[in-house]
Amino acid sequence: MSTRLGRILLLGGGNMGGAMLGGWIAAGIDPSDVLIVDPNPGEAVRPLIEERGVRLAASVPAEPVDVVVVAVKPQVMADVLASLQPALKPSTLVISVAAGKTIAFIEARLGARPVVRAMPNTPALIGRGITGCYGNEAVIPALRDATTTLLSGSGPVEWVDSEALIDVVTGVSGSGPAYVFLLAEALAAAGAAAGLEPDLAMRLARHTVAGAGELMIRSDKVPAELRRAVTSPNGTTQAALEILMADDGLNALMTRAVAASVNRARELAKD
Template identity: 40%
Template sequence: MAGCGNMGGAMLSRWTGGELPAITVVDPAGIDTPNRVRHVRSIDALKGERYDALIVAVKPQMMEDVLPPYANLLRPGAFALSIAAGVPTSRISRLLGDLPVARVMPNLPAACGQGMSAVFAQEGITASQKILVGKLVSATGEIAWLEEEGRIDMFTALAGSGPGYVFEIMRALQEIAQARGFTPAEARQIAVETVAGAGELARRDPRSLEQLRNDVTSPGGTTDAGLTVLRRDGGVGDLLEKTVDAAFDRAVELR
């Protein structure tokens, strides 16, 4: 594994099961690694060793300098799995001597096994390699396999950045609760558990999100009064659409 930043570390924490391959991490920083994970600070420590796969978790601006030497560590038939945001598989493949590349766009809840990730695989990725990628990514949560790499930018705007939108809603709920007299701890618990509970119910209940919303909304009741405000002047739907579009536009700029 080349590099181990926040997202790399989050995913790595889930890749320690006995059914998954052992992993060696190369990162100049001192990092805490889970069981069965070896950490070295320099690629020089791996001279003479050969690997079947390379996980790319390097910052995009470091790719050109960092990746090429890793091509010498890979066995014939190896592949790369990239978790680097905004970097197309074609660029990574070129830097690694035309190695086939699979690309995953995870989100932060991968750290607790509740992530939502999109995966795209180049044509050169074999069926067995896809199975391995599936095992690695499913250890962090749910997977959406994409046929077109270009769709990752929209996935990034929706699910990659999505936790940030949800955290902002939770933060606002906490702030409002505190302003209405709840302690900071109480206000945080109210915000977090309200969102977590609603999400878990939506996961377990097959009914549409619209139906779930209607079930909690009695005509003329408190929720109805609140939703009336949320729907005013285009409502939260229009605001979220603008939010997602802005994130998508930025993802395209960073490509």
């Protein structure tokens, strides 16, 4: 990452803040350019503070910055945004990763300025995340490029055409890692129920999920083609897929699950 983005304030040092920060530093952001504001930072950011020289403060200092990344829970956004004024310049770019909180909500508290809503996910911690973004009209191409440069430190960045679609991104990729972890849990539990030792069943499930995910990333084939390549006619995989692909199977369940996540994100906008 060769572009210097100036002084960056990361508001919130929890799991997501730590995941993004680790990606930035791995991609070449100078740790001395970053200030974390969090009275109780999480485990993910403590090594970066102790070993890499990222600065930490318990509250927002009167120190204007170029970029603010707001990585706090939606329920505390109003109070957190109110604390930001000492660090803001008219040109400061604000990037929010809080689910459900709209650009209008942020502008109402910080005034007219460049604002991006972003939705990363926790694989950002190992540089394998993906982030969806939408910016207001003040996010000119140079600021869009700066946002992409910053957030791509932890994986690909995708821009959507409307703010409403950020809630859908939340339901698919923002919450998606939890669905995949649950899949591994369920697969291991099913293996144990069928007779495997639980530890062995879990190892098989973890490596199967991780390996299949890596294969999807590396292959130029769509998932449906990869699935068909594993499925022999009248074989063992087909027998299992007849259950998973039934009318009330995985597709229907996942559609309901994503819709529930999207709806909750939209409810958070009203809180």
